[in-house]
Amino acid sequence: MEAKIIQMEPSPKVVQLSEVAADCMLLFASAVRAGFPSPATDYEAEPIDLNAYLTQNPTSTFLARVEGDSMIGAHIEPGDLVVIDRSVKHTSGRIVMAFIAGEFTIKRFMLKPDGAYLVPENPKYESIKVSEPDMGRIWGVVVGVVKKV
Amino acid sequence: METTRFALVDCNSFYVSCERVFRPELNGRPVVVLSNNDGCVIARSNEAKALDIKMGTPYFQMKELAKQERVEVFSSNYELYGDMSRRVANTLAQFTPNLEIYSIDECFMDLSHLKPEEVAEYGKQIKKTVERWTGIPVSVGVACTKTLAKVANRLAKKRVGADGVLVLESKQETEEALRQTEVGDVWGIGRQHARRLQQLDVHTAWDLQKLPEGWVKKHMAVTGLRTLLELRGKPCQELEIEAPARKNICTSRSFGRPLTQLTDIEEALSTHTVRCATKLRKQGSCASSLTVFLMTNRFAVTEHNFCNSRTKQLASPTSNELELLRHAISLLRVMFRAGKRYVKVGIILNDLVPASEVQLDLFSHQNDEKQTKLMHTLDTLRQRFGHHSLKYAVQGAIDESNRHKEEQQKAPWMLRKDHISSCYTTAVEELLVIRK
Numbered sequence: 001m002e003a004k005i006i007q008m009e010p011s012p013k014v015v016q017l018s019e020v021a022a023d024c025m026l027l028f029a030s031a032v033r034a035g036f037p038s039p040a041t042d043y044e045a046e047p048i049d050l051n052a053y054l055t056q057n058p059t060s061t062f063l064a065r066v067e068g069d070s071m072i073g074a075h076i077e078p079g080d081l082v083v084i085d086r087s088v089k090h091t092s093g094r095i096v097m098a099f100i101a102g103e104f105t106i107k108r109f110m111l112k113p114d115g116a117y118l119v120p121e122n123p124k125y126e127s128i129k130v131s132e133p134d135m136g137r138i139w140g141v142v143v144g145v146v147k148k149v
Numbered sequence: 150m151e152t153t154r155f156a157l158v159d160c161n162s163f164y165v166s167c168e169r170v171f172r173p174e175l176n177g178r179p180v181v182v183l184s185n186n187d188g189c190v191i192a193r194s195n196e197a198k199a200l201d202i203k204m205g206t207p208y209f210q211m212k213e214l215a216k217q218e219r220v221e222v223f224s225s226n227y228e229l230y231g232d233m234s235r236r237v238a239n240t241l242a243q244f245t246p247n248l249e250i251y252s253i254d255e256c257f258m259d260l261s262h263l264k265p266e267e268v269a270e271y272g273k274q275i276k277k278t279v280e281r282w283t284g285i286p287v288s289v290g291v292a293c294t295k296t297l298a299k300v301a302n303r304l305a306k307k308r309v310g311a312d313g314v315l316v317l318e319s320k321q322e323t324e325e326a327l328r329q330t331e332v333g334d335v336w337g338i339g340r341q342h343a344r345r346l347q348q349l350d351v352h353t354a355w356d357l358q359k360l361p362e363g364w365v366k367k368h369m370a371v372t373g374l375r376t377l378l379e380l381r382g383k384p385c386q387e388l389e390i391e392a393p394a395r396k397n398i399c400t401s402r403s404f405g406r407p408l409t410q411l412t413d414i415e416e417a418l419s420t421h422t423v424r425c426a427t428k429l430r431k432q433g434s435c436a437s438s439l440t441v442f443l444m445t446n447r448f449a450v451t452e453h454n455f456c457n458s459r460t461k462q463l464a465s466p467t468s469n470e471l472e473l474l475r476h477a478i479s480l481l482r483v484m485f486r487a488g489k490r491y492v493k494v495g496i497i498l499n500d501l502v503p504a505s506e507v508q509l510d511l512f513s514h515q516n517d518e519k520q521t522k523l524m525h526t527l528d529t530l531r532q533r534f535g536h537h538s539l540k541y542a543v544q545g546a547i548d549e550s551n552r553h554k555e556e557q558q559k560a561p562w563m564l565r566k567d568h569i570s571s572c573y574t575t576a577v578e579e580l581l582v583i584r585k
Contacts, residue, residue, distance in 0.1 A: 060236070062573070063580050063581075066583050067582055068584050086282050087282050097583065099173045099174075139173070
């Protein structure tokens with residue numbers, strides 16, 4: 001068999017390790033240890049953030065404490081904290097915090113053919129018809145309730 | 150990238166507006182906010198301005214009027230204002246990341262990316278969004294320099310029909326705005342320059358920008374020249390997106406009532422020192438020297454005036470509050486004279502350097518790493534449990550965190566805050582209450 005000369009590729013550029021060592025270090029997410037590496041490092045995640053769960057927009061979100069019982073039917077009870085996002089649109093059917101006749105109140109906002117209503121969820125109380133804009137205004141939309149049991 | 154279009158967003162009567170968000174019944178009523186220790190008026194609603202209550206009016210002088218006209222009076226609640234300010238700035242950051250927080254109630258924004266015909270609508274959108282998200286009403290002024298944006302903002306508030314948004318895009322719009330602006334109302338023109346200019350028949354911003362550069366540079370220095378060029382539409386000031394680290398930090402408060410006992414003043418000074426050192430570490434600096442000052446009541450005619458200060462040069466820059474406390478207290482003890490009635494004490498940390506550039510002193514920093522760790526731990530604990538959770542014995546035993554509990558005994562040096570509102574957004578026990 002005839003020997004053949006195989007042309008070699010030119011040898012690759014020699015890289016000084018010390019020059020790039022700093023960049024290489026970034027590859028390790030955890031300290032290098034001899035021994036079995038933690039299989040969890042690839043799956044690292046942030047702990048659950050209740051703030052992120054309760055609101056889309058922390059900048060426009062406020063908390064308030066409930067003392068009244070007019071929304072018991074919607075599971076908003078005295079002692080609860082309500083999470084109010086002012087950037088959410090108050091569409092019909094949403095629970096809102098409103099400032100009506102000099103007081104803050106939480107009610108369900110309902111648009112009906114004859115006007116806008118603030119509807120309680122407790123048979124003890126009556127609905128409020130918002131007949132004129134001067135009566136008050138909607139402060140924000142309730143997006144969550146925080147309870148301690 | 151150079152900014153070619155600046156917006157200045159300014160909160161209207163900011164402190165008053167913060168109070169009104171949580172007390173909507175105060176809309177349309179005269180409201181004022183008092184300075185630290187309930188001294189003077191520092192913010193007024195339009196209704197209070199209409200009653201001719203001036204900025205800086207001492208509270209005791211307007212007490213009678215306040216009663217007659219049912220003026221609502223608040224002590225300043227910086228915890229609330231700070232949080233609302235942060236919310237406003239965060240809302241603005243939705244519109245552009247290139248944002249300079251200029252003061253607690255003002256931000257400059259870069260709107261260079263917009264087409265001229267889009268600007269007015271964008272301004273309205275900014276105003277509407279801030280008001281809806283935070284409840285704080287704002288005015289928006291837009292122009293090609295910071296100084297002109299300030300001019301535009303002022304007119305946006307005043308001009309009927311502007312509805313809080315004014316854009317100066319064309320030459321005519323700018324000229325008209327400058328003609329409507331008094332020279333003393335131009336950003337950066339102090340009262341003295343204004344008086345002098347008026348004597349020279351320079352009454353409006355329009356007159357001012359017509360002056361020759363040489364004259365302005367000679368009589369009003371470089372800052373005056375910068376104002377002149379900016380009024381002509383040539384930007385001389387870029388956005389400062391990252392606030393530069395401050396060169397010195399000061400914490401001082403007037404006492405709730407005049408003090409005569411050294412221990413009371415020591416309590417106050419050590420509390421200020423801890424606060425000041427916390428601020429120092431937060432901006433990542435170390436102080437090279439510290440100054441303590443102590444004042445007697447300068448309004449009391451019967452007493453000899455006494456305002457003294459002492460400075461201590463440190464062996465090497467530090468942010469260690471143990472060390473700062475030790476020096477502060479010893480400076481105070483040197484200055485203190487028995488038999489005087491003191492009204493104020495304060496500390497200034499000077500010649501700040503970045504913590505990363507501090508030269509280690511072989512002798513005083515034996516335990517440097519340990520101390521840094523300790524300070525870090527203190528900062529973390531205070532951040533989580535409040536500034537009052539951890540104290541030095543020299544700060545006294547009274548808990549200033551329970552400021553709303555009336556039965557709470559108050560340290561004599563603590564501020565008077567007789568009209569303080571709740572910290573609605575930063576303290577869970579002070580939230581808004583819904584009774585219905």
